[in-house]
Amino acid sequence: MKFLRAVPLLLLVAACSGGGSSGSGGNQAKDPVVEDYPIAFVRRQLSIDEDGILLQDDIYEPYEFFAGAELILKDRATASATETIITADIFDGEYDVKDLNTSADGTRLIFAMRAPEIEDADDDEQPTWNIWLYDTDTATLSRVIESDLTAEEGQDIAPAFLPDGRIVFSSSRQRRSRALLLDDNKPQFSALIDSQQDPAFVLHVMEADGSDITQISFNQSHDLNPTVLSDGRVLFNRWDNAGGVDKLSLYTVNPDGSDLAIYYGYHSQNTGTEETQAIFNRPQEMPDGRLLVTLRSPSGITFGGDLATIDGIIYSEAYSEPEQSGELVGQASLTVGEVSTNDTISAHGTFASAWPFYDGTSRLLVTWSECRIVEAETEQLRTCPETLAEDEEVQLADPLYGLWIYDYIAGTQLPIVVAEEGEMISDGVILEPRTEPAYISDPVPGVDVDADLVQESVGILDIRSVYDFGGEDVAGIEVLADPAQTSADLRPARFLRVAKAVGIPDDDILDFDRSAFGRNRSEGMREILGYTPIQPDGSVRVKIPADMPLAISVVDADGKRIFDRHYNWLQLRAGEVRSCNGCHTSDSEVPHGRTDMQVVPAWAGAPTSAAPFVNTEPALLAEMGETMAQLLARLVGEADLEGDLSYTDLWTDPAVRGKDVDILLSYSELTTLAPVATTCLADWSSNCRSVIHYEQHIQPIWELSREVLDGTGAVIADNTCTVCHSPVDAAGATRIPDAQLDLSASASTVNDAWFTSYAELLVDSPELELVNGILSPRLVQEYDDNGNPVFEVDEEGNPVLDINGDPVPVMITVNIASAMTDSAIESAFFTLFQNGGAHQGYLQDAELRLIAEWLDIGAQYYNDPFAAPVD
Template sequence: MPICCNQEGPAVKSLFTLSPFTMVNALFVNWVSFVMISGWVRPIWKRQHIFQTRVLPLPCWSLISGVAVFVITVGQLRAAPPSVDNLPCPIVLTQVAVEGSGDLIATPYPGTLVGVNRPCRLVLLQPGREPEILLPSFFATAEADVFFDGKKLLLAGKPEANAPWNIYELDLETRTLRQITREARDCRSPSYQSTQYILDAPLPWFQITLFRVLSEEASALTGTAVSSLFSCRMDGSHFRRLTVSHAPDLPGTLLPDGRIVFASFRSSYPHDPQVRLDLLAVNTDGTDPANFLPGIGARYKLMPTVIPHGLLGKLVFIESDELTPDGAGQIACVDLRRPLRTYQRLTEDRAWVYHSPCALPDGRLLVSRRPRTGGSSFALGIFDLEARAWTPLFDDPRYHELLAKPVAPRLLPDGRSSGVDDNASCGTLYCLSVYDNDLGDQGFPKGSIKKLRVLQAITDPKTAANRQPRFPFRVLGEIPIYPDGSFQVEVPSDVPLALQLIDEQGINVRTSGWFWVKGGVHQGCIGCHEDPERVPFNRMADALWEDRPRIEPSASLTVPDFVHDVWPIIQRSCLNCHTPPRTRPWLAPSADPAHPGPVSASPAFSYAQLVRSADTPSSAEAADAAPVYVVPGAARLSSLVWHVMSKNLAKPWDGEWPSRPYKPWPNDPEVQPLSQKDVQIMIEWIDTGALYDRQHPFAIQ
C-alpha cells in the first residue's frame, strides 16, 4: 500500500528571504494596532497615582512601541508557514533537531549522523511550495540520495523507536515505499551505484552502497568500533562488504568512472602517529583500494562529492587540520583529471565552517554552514566556486539542515564488472618491483630487499583493547623477494593487511599502509609508493614464472616475544648495567629511594620501561621527547637496536629520525657485545610488533 507524505511542515524560511511587501505590510498592521492600544492605555496609566511615578514622555512611548512592533512582527513572520520560491531545483535534506544554544552535533564518525540520538527527518523543498516532511509516520528518516533520473530516493529510516535503521527506496511520483535491507542491522548513508555486470549474467543491474558500524570489530587507532562500506542489489540480495580496514571508513561518493571515493582513518605510525582522515578510492566490488590524495591538503579530508564536467570535473571535499565534533571544516577541491597536481582550498573562513557539499546541475554547490564556534544551527546555502561566495538558501533555527541533495537528473557513471568470489578465502597479491618507489636516489638499491612479511591487523574487541602495543597485529608469514623486486602470494581475503620489506640485515626498511584483498581476484601494484601518474614498462616479472606461495587464513608465524626470547638476553647482558642507581633506563625496580639498589627483576617491569614511551604519539613524534627505546613495528627507529648495533639505522625517508642521537655499546672489555643471533632476535621481536608473551598475547601487562 502506498505511503503518502504529509504536505505540511513547520520548517521555516530565513527572515531575509521574505518579500519587501510582506515585511512592510506586517509592520504597518502591527504599528496601527499598537498605536490604538497605546492611546487607550496611556490615559489609564496617568490616573494610576498610587504608583507615584512620573508619566513617561511621548518619545519613550514611541521607542517602546517601535521595539514591541518589531518583536511581534518578527515573531509573526517566523511562525508563518513559508513557501520556498527561490530554489534552483527541488531539494531533499535532513533536518536534525537543535537541543539548545551553542548546540553542536557530535559523532564518532564525522560527516555522518551515526550516534546522534536526537530527532531527525527528511524534508523536501520545492519551488513555490511549503516544505514537505517525507514519511511523517516514521520515527526517524535521514541521509537521502537521488536516483540518476531524479524520480526516486534512497533513504535510511527507523519506522519505530526500537527498530533498527534500514535502507528504503521512495518513488517520488507514486509515493510508494520499498524496503531494501532487512537482516543487516543499522544500515546508514545509502547511495546509488551505477550498473554492474558479470559475463554469465544476461543483463546488468543497479546496486547501492551503504555504511555500517561493526560492533564486533574494534579499532585501536580511534578507540571506536570499526565501520565499513557495504553494497547490495536493489532487492537487498548479494550483501557484500566493500572496505576492510582496522579503523573506521566513512561514506563517500561515486566518481564518473564508477569508482567510490571515501574517507578512511589512517596513521603513518611511527613517523606521524597522529590519526588522520585520507581519501581513498575503491571499485564498486571492493577491489583495488588505493590512496586518492596521498599527502595532499589538510590532515582531515572527508565528505567528498563530484562536480561532473567530463575531463574537467572536480572532486570537492571538506577538510580541516583539527577534527570538529561534526566533521565540519573548509571547502577544497581537485581536478579529476590530475588530482595530485590541482589541489586548491576554496574557503579560508575564520568565522564559518561547512558541511556535506553536493553539486547542483549548474555546477554550484549545495552546502551547509554554521559558525565556527557554534551558537546557531547549520543553514543551507549555495556556494559559487568562481565567486567563492556562499549565499543563504534555507534555514530553520530549530533544526540543523544537512546532507542536502538536488532532486534532478544527473549523468550515469560508468558501469563496472566484477570477478570477486565471495566464497573464496584467499586472493592473489602481486607486485612488479618493490624498487619502483618514490624515494629516488635515497631509496634502497636493487638486490637489497630479501623478504616480504605479511601482517594482519587485530580488530577483535576482546583482544585489540588489551593488546600492547598501540597498533595490534599478527604476522601471517614471509615469502622471498625475487631478484627483479617482484613477488606474488596468495593471502587471506577480507582482512586488513600490511606489508614489510626486509633487507639483508633482517630489518624492516619500509611498511605499507593497511589494505585488503577480495576473494578470488588478482590484485597488483606497480611498486611500493611508486609515482601514481606513471605507467610501468611492459615486462615479465620473475615472480610470474613460478607457482605462487600461499599463506593460509589461519596462518600465524611464530615470532619472538619478550618473555621467552628477549628477557633472557636482557638478564644475561643488560641488567648488570641497567639497574638502580646505574645507567638508565632501569630495567629493574629500586627497593627504596633512600637505599638505591635493584630488587628482584621481572620481565613485566622491564618491558614497560622499554615500550611505554614509544606508545604515545608525542614521544614518537618529537625529537626532544622522552627516550624512545622500542618502536613496535620499526626496529630501525628503535634506540635499543641502535645501542646494541652502535649505529643509527633510520633511513633517509624517515624524516628527522636519522638526526637523532644514540648511545653506542660500551667500549669496555668487561661488557661483552651481543651475539649476532641475539641482535637478530631483538630486531625481529620489534619489527613483528614487540609482543610481550605469545602464549598469552592479549593479557594486560
C-alpha cells in the same frame, strides 16, 4: 579565543518570503526547469547539552545520534512549494535522518535513518542506523533491509546507488571480517577502529532488496561517504589512523572491492584556514568531472566550512610542490567570499552541504548559515563585524543553516528554506535526472580471474622492484640483478614480510587489560602471515590472503625491516592481482596506487624474450619486460607465503660463479616456545599466523639456560641472560644488573602488568646505584641551560636552606636510553650479537629473528586480545 579579521560580508541575507533573492550578483531569475524537479532536505534541531552548550559535530563519529530530525520533500525548488514530511508517522518519538542521496533517474531517494532512543535500554539494545528508500513515483517509504534481525546486525549509513541497482554504503557490520574471525577460533564481532574507541565503519554492497550484503573494504578505521564516479568507481573518505597518523583522504575502489587506491589529498591535510586541518567532506562528482566537497575541520560548532572543488583527474595532491609548498593547484574555493574552515569568524558564512545541479549552470543546492555573533553586553545576535581589533574576542552565535540555491559564478543566492532559531537544514539534494555512471562488472572486464585463487581466498601481490622509489632506482637494480656483479649477501632487500591487523573487540565482547598493547597502543596488534624471498632485481610476486587489512615490510637477511613502516592498510580481494612498480617512503607524495598516474617504472625487466637475465641460469628464459619474480611464477607457479625466512639461489649461472649460500631462519630451531601452531611449523598454509606475545615468546629467551660445558660436562661459563641481567646474584645479594639492564620477570614499576624486562628494554629508565644495600635511582644536581646549578626555592621564590644554611640543590635522575625501539634495525640491542660483539654467539639466529620481527610489528606485549589478561 582569537578570531581572524573579518572580510566584507558579500551576501547580506534578508528575511525570506517566497522567491526573493539577494546578493552581490543581483537578482536571479526564476528557472522553470529547476522548479520542475523536487528537492529533499533534512530539518533538525540543534543538539544542546544540559549546560546549554551546542554539541560539536564530529566527522570521526558517524554513529552519533542527534534526536529531532525529519526528512522533507518539496515538489519544486522554490520557497513557496509545499513541504511534505515523508518520514512522518514512522516512529513514535524523535528520530534522526542523514546522508541523503538520489538515483541517477531522479525518482528515488535513499538515506540513513535511526529510530528513537529506547529509554533505560543499554547501548547494545538501542536501535541502529538503517538504510531507507523513498520512491517518488509511488510515494512509498521502506527500509531496504526488511528483516529486523538483519537490519540490526550493524550501523548502516551513507548509501549510494550503483549503476546496476545495487547499493553501496558504509557500515559497522563488517560482514566478511566477522566471518573470517571464525577461522581464527574467535567469536564474531565488529572490530574497533585503530584508536580502539568505536567499531569501524567500512564499505559494503547489497542488492536493492537488502540481500547479498558483501563487505568490499577492509580498514582498521572508518571508510565513509561513498559516492559513485561517472567511470563507475566508488570514491569515499578513508580514515588512515594506524600508528596515530590521523589522515582522512579520498580513495577509490571498484564495486567488487578490487583496485583500492588513494585518489586525492593524503599529503594535503592542512589546506584549511591558516593551514589548519581540513576534511574533504561529502565528496560529490560535478558534471565537469571535478569533485565538490565541503572543506571543514573534523569537528566543530559551526557544522560546516568552505565549498571547494577538487581536480582529482589531474592532481592527487593540493599543492604543486611536496610538503604543502608551491601553488595550490589541486583544489579551489567555489565561494565568492572568504570562508573560514576552523570555527573562527567567517564573513561569508559557512556551508554544511552542497549538491550540484546537472543542467549546465554554475548553481548548487547548499545549506548555508550566515555568520553571527553574540553581543557581550546585550547578548543580542548581530551579523559578524567586518573588522576586529587585534585583541578583541567574540562569541559566535549558534549556526542557522537554511537551504539556498547558490550560483558561484553569478555570485547570487536564492533562498529556498529558511531555518528557525534552534534548528538547521543539514542535507539537501535535487531529484534531478543525471547521466548514469558507467557499469563495472564483478569481476572487472578484461581482467582474468583465476578460479583457483578465488577458491583459495587469496590474491596476488606483484611488485616490479622494491628498489624503485617513485620511479627512481635507488640501489642500481641492473647491477643487483646480475649475479656476476652482486652476490646475495650484498643485496639489502632479501624478504618481504606480510602482516595483518588484529581486530580488537569492545568491552562487551572482551574486557581485557589494555596494557596488553605494550608501550605504543597506536600500533594496535598484528599477526605475521609469512615471508617470501625478494628476487635479485627486487621483484616480488606472491599469493596473499584476501579480505583483510594488510601491511608489508621489506626486510634484510636477518629479518629486520629496512624501510619505513607505512601507515595505510593494503587489501586484496580473492582472485585480484595487485601490481605496483615499487616502494615509497611514508612521506612520498608520488601517487602510489593510482594506475592512471603511475610514473614510468625504474626497472624495465628483461630486455628481450627467449633469453635469460644476464649471468643467470640458462634454462630460465625470460619474456621481454618480465621481472624475475614474474618469470618464476610463469615457470613454476605462483609463490606462497612461508613461515621461515628461506632463500635458495635459483639464479646464479654456475659457469659464472658458485651459488650463493642458502638462508634458513626457522621457528623450528627455537628451543623456547614458537609463536605458531605446531602444524604450521611443518606445513605453512594461508591460515597460519605468527602471533607473538612477550611473556610467552620473548621473556623465555632471557631465561633459557645457556651454560657452556667443557669436555667432561663441567660448567665453564653461563651465558643465561638473567644470570647477569638481574638485580640479585647467585648468592641472593642485591646488585646492579649488568649494563643497568634487568631482564627478570618481576612486575615492572612502570606498569605492574608488564614484566620488568619489557619496560627495561623499551622505556628509558633511571640509572641505578646501590645505597646501603638497596637499589636506588642515582641522583645528580640539575643545571639550567646556561650551565648554572639549580636550587630549590619556596613559594615566594626565596632559596630553601638546609640545616647548615646552604641552599638545597635540585636533584634529578639520570636516565639510560632503552636498548630497543619498535625498529629492529635501529635498536642498539642487536649490535651486541654481531660478529665481534660482546655477546656474539649467545643467542640463536632464530631467536634474534623472532626478537627482530616482534620489534618491527610494534613491540606489543600481546598480539591477540583473547590471550591477554582480563581487566
